[in-house]
Amino acid sequence: MELSSTPEPPYYAxxxxxxxxxxxxxxxxxADRMLELVAATPGFIGVDSARGADRLGITVSYFEDEAAIAxxxxxxxxxxxxxxxxxxxxxxxxxxxxxVERAYRSR
Amino acid sequence: MELSSTPEPPYYAxxxxxxxxxxxxxxxxxADRMLELVAATPGFIGVDSARGADRLGITVSYFEDEAAIAxxxxxxxxxxxxxxxxxxxxxxxxxxxxxVERAYRSR
Numbered sequence: 254m255e256l257s258s259t260p261e262p263p264y265y266a267x268x269x270x271x272x273x274x275x276x277x278x279x280x281x282x283x284a285d286r287m288l289e290l291v292a293a294t295p296g297f298i299g300v301d302s303a304r305g306a307d308r309l310g311i312t313v314s315y316f317e318d319e320a321a322i323a324x325x326x327x328x329x330x331x332x333x334x335x336x337x338x339x340x341x342x343x344x345x346x347x348x349x350x351x352x353v354e355r356a357y358r359s360r
Numbered sequence: 361m362e363l364s365s366t367p368e369p370p371y372y373a374x375x376x377x378x379x380x381x382x383x384x385x386x387x388x389x390x391a392d393r394m395l396e397l398v399a400a401t402p403g404f405i406g407v408d409s410a411r412g413a414d415r416l417g418i419t420v421s422y423f424e425d426e427a428a429i430a431x432x433x434x435x436x437x438x439x440x441x442x443x444x445x446x447x448x449x450x451x452x453x454x455x456x457x458x459x460v461e462r463a464y465r466s467r
Contacts, residue, residue, distance in 0.1 A: 254414040255379075266458050268401045268409045268420055274361075303418045305411055313420075344363075347363055347366075352458055360451070
């Protein structure tokens with residue numbers, strides 16, 4: 254597994270935390286498709302994602318600026334999939350939009 | 361599993377992404393101890409954490425302000441454990457400090 258490479262800050266992070274419902278039919282295919290779509294969004298930098306056995310997941314997507322985040326939010330297939338997620342796949346979720354101010358790495 | 365509750369933005373998120381080495385002796389005890397310690401830090405709000413079977417993990421800790429992040433960074437036991445993590449437990453990691461500007465939830 255590789256961590257995302259990101260440029261020198263500032264840039265933006267969309268932090269998506271969720272608890273996946275036990276009834277997750279169709280979820281994994283949709284998640285794969287969303288990764289494909291977000292990667293095609295102008296201004297997208299990268300994404301890191303993890304979900305543990307307790308069904309709590311965190312996906313952090315990195316974008317160059319707020320305009321890129323707006324592009325992704327307004328992508329029609331993404332908007333439709335978010336609605337399915339709210340209705341069917343998640344017991345709870347939260348989306349946080351944050352401006353990355355500094356970063357340190359070791360790899 | 362419960363997601364962290366956070367106040368109205370702005371507040372800060374420390375996004376820690378890592379790839380855990382297969383040789384992780386002592387890691388889980390240390391991680392539990394760090395959760396105990398961070399929760400005792402003035403200005404700490406909450407933490408969400410997930411690690412998948414591919415060993416990629418994401419921990420997002422929320423703090424009221426930069427002063428609280430500095431307090432946590434300078435906590436002596438935390439500093440010592442970070443050094444062990446760099447040397448022994450992680451194949452790669454990155455820490456990003458970000459200011460949360462807005463948030464939406466469903467639960």
